[in-house]
Amino acid sequence: MDQAATAIKQITIVGGGTAGWMTAAALSRLIRPLGVRITLIESDAIGTVGVGEATLPHIRFFNERLGIDEAEFMKATQATIKLGIEFRNWGRIGDSYIHPFGDFGRNVGGVDFHQFWLRAHQAGKAGRIDDYSLPIVMSEAARFGPPSHDPRSVMSAFSYAYQMDATLYAKYLRGFSEANGVVRQEGRIVDVHRDGESGDISEVELESGDRIGGDLFFDCSGFRGLLIEGALEAGYDDWSDILPCNRAVALPCETIEPPIPYTRATAHQAGWQWRIPLQHRVGNGHVYCSDYISDDEAASVLLENIDGPACGDPRFLKFLTGKRRKQWDRNVVAVGLSAGFLEPLESTSIYLIQAAITNLVELFPHSGIRDADRDEFNTVMDLEYERVRDFLVLHYHATERDDSPFWNYVRTMPIPDSLKYKMDLFRDRGVVVKYKDGLFLDASWIAVYLGQRVVPQNFAPLAGAIPEDRLGPFMDDLRGLIRRTVDALPSHDAYLKQHCPAG
Numbered sequence: 001m002d003q004a005a006t007a008i009k010q011i012t013i014v015g016g017g018t019a020g021w022m023t024a025a026a027l028s029r030l031i032r033p034l035g036v037r038i039t040l041i042e043s044d045a046i047g048t049v050g051v052g053e054a055t056l057p058h059i060r061f062f063n064e065r066l067g068i069d070e071a072e073f074m075k076a077t078q079a080t081i082k083l084g085i086e087f088r089n090w091g092r093i094g095d096s097y098i099h100p101f102g103d104f105g106r107n108v109g110g111v112d113f114h115q116f117w118l119r120a121h122q123a124g125k126a127g128r129i130d131d132y133s134l135p136i137v138m139s140e141a142a143r144f145g146p147p148s149h150d151p152r153s154v155m156s157a158f159s160y161a162y163q164m165d166a167t168l169y170a171k172y173l174r175g176f177s178e179a180n181g182v183v184r185q186e187g188r189i190v191d192v193h194r195d196g197e198s199g200d201i202s203e204v205e206l207e208s209g210d211r212i213g214g215d216l217f218f219d220c221s222g223f224r225g226l227l228i229e230g231a232l233e234a235g236y237d238d239w240s241d242i243l244p245c246n247r248a249v250a251l252p253c254e255t256i257e258p259p260i261p262y263t264r265a266t267a268h269q270a271g272w273q274w275r276i277p278l279q280h281r282v283g284n285g286h287v288y289c290s291d292y293i294s295d296d297e298a299a300s301v302l303l304e305n306i307d308g309p310a311c312g313d314p315r316f317l318k319f320l321t322g323k324r325r326k327q328w329d330r331n332v333v334a335v336g337l338s339a340g341f342l343e344p345l346e347s348t349s350i351y352l353i354q355a356a357i358t359n360l361v362e363l364f365p366h367s368g369i370r371d372a373d374r375d376e377f378n379t380v381m382d383l384e385y386e387r388v389r390d391f392l393v394l395h396y397h398a399t400e401r402d403d404s405p406f407w408n409y410v411r412t413m414p415i416p417d418s419l420k421y422k423m424d425l426f427r428d429r430g431v432v433v434k435y436k437d438g439l440f441l442d443a444s445w446i447a448v449y450l451g452q453r454v455v456p457q458n459f460a461p462l463a464g465a466i467p468e469d470r471l472g473p474f475m476d477d478l479r480g481l482i483r484r485t486v487d488a489l490p491s492h493d494a495y496l497k498q499h500c501p502a503g
């Protein structure tokens with residue numbers, strides 16, 4: 001039953017990490033004009049998680065909606081361009097492929113390009129599928145130019161994201177939010193008070209004794225989930241049986257070469273290592289499972305595999321993969337790490353923050369919270385998390401690696417039915433389950449399937465739409481066009497220096 005509707009006049013955001021300040025920035029622009037006051041509480045003594053550098057293209061739309069200037073943002077966050085993620089050693093040791101932010105080739109007559117590629121490849125008339133992806137060819141050449149809005153242009157077939165310093169992003173968004181009327185309150189929350197009748201959160205109490213109330217609270221307090229779990233005990237779905245990594249060690253290093261426009265994820269014996277080049281440094285970290293490797297060994301693996309002088313000491317983090325059972329419970333919406341955590345293999349955390357904010361803005365209950373709003377929000381967020389989960393599990397499960405107990409476990413573990421269904425469809429005739437929007441559309445799945453040796457037995461009969469004698473020239477023309485287009489672009493480094501020089 002719906003609780004008595006209380007109009008939302010005061011929003012209180014608990015936490016000032018990336019999640020807190022992204023929430024504050026969006027609400028200050030989109031919701032505050034409805035006459036709502038917004039307060040954000042953060043504790044300098046507690047600090048933030050301080051990692052989170054690789055993003056997905058959706059962040060551009062978040063920034064655009066807020067009216068943030070791209071060059072100013074890139075300068076403030078020391079950002080570089082990200083065209084995709086290179087995966088090394090995943091299918092087999094020595095393998096490498098790029099998951100690009102953009103399509104492979106060009107669909108013809110409503111038939112997916114990869115079907116023509118499968119047919120041409122089987123007939124020996126096509127090279128690597130990578131050669132038909134503009135963002136992959138750009139990545140490999142370390143060149144960049146912005147996408148075209150003209151759908152006829154080959155430059156329209158991709159998108160891009162950023163590799164950025166998320167701590168600087170939060171700082172930038174703090175300035176933005178405060179300029180838009182958000183009140184920041186420094187202090188440690190020591191108690192959470194609930195309304196005796198409704199059970200809703202009524203106030204949070206600071207160490208100073210001050211109490212701050214709210215009609216709607218956002219829990220952006222990080223892994224601790226101060227409100228959503230600490231006070232409301234919303235529960236947690238533990239997914240560590242299918243995503244067993246539960247630790248990370250992070251260690252940035254100095255930049256010794258111009259930054260490349262993509263992130264790298266290199267698989268190791270009991271996990272994998274990220275490499276994220278920013279303008280001023282390179283972010284590195286080793287994500288691993290503590291059942292198979294000790295913290296000291298994991299740090300040694302990381303140190304052996306960074307390619308510049310280390311900046312500072314290794315920093316260890318612990319996590320439990322999964323999601324909060326209810327991300328919106330009573331009058332608390334969890335955003336960020338308090339809502340759940342899926343390892344950063346596909347850079348999805350900041351995207352999930354954005355998805356929560358976007359959904360909340362669409363459902364914003366300004367005249368009072370209704371059960372239907374909460375249910376809809378939770379349903380949408382559950383789908384988002386499950387979709388990311390399946391995609392991540394694919395990376396571990398679709399492997400031939402049998403060189404360590406970790407890989408033997410993930411290769412043979414039972415996988416969700418939803419993923420098994422998708423893999424079965426692809427293995428047969430290259431069918432990719434279609435999503436209308438959101439994360440990881442066709443090209444993402446195709447890249448990981450093929451990159452990790454999940455190769456369809458056949459192509460779809462519709463791939464016969466191009467006559468036999470035209471197939472080879474069609475593939476060659478496309479590859480040539482992409483190559484020539486990329487060769488004419490500036491280097492990524494030159495693009496950065498021209499468009500967003502670091503301060």
Ligand code: FAD
Nearest residue numbers: 015016017018019048049052054189222336337344349350
């Ligand atoms: P936090 O940064 O932990 O912020 C919590 C806030 O709550 C802080 O301001 C803290 O002061 C405040 N707080 C907590 N308790 C109290 C209290 N009692 N009183 C007052 N204030 C309090 N994401 C990506 O998108 N890309 C990546 O490449 C990526 N890499 C990652 C690598 C690792 C190893 C990890 C662990 C995460 C990574 N993430 C990545 C996730 C990303 O770091 C987080 O999603 C993001 O930083 C958001 O964190 P947060 O704001 O939810 O929490």
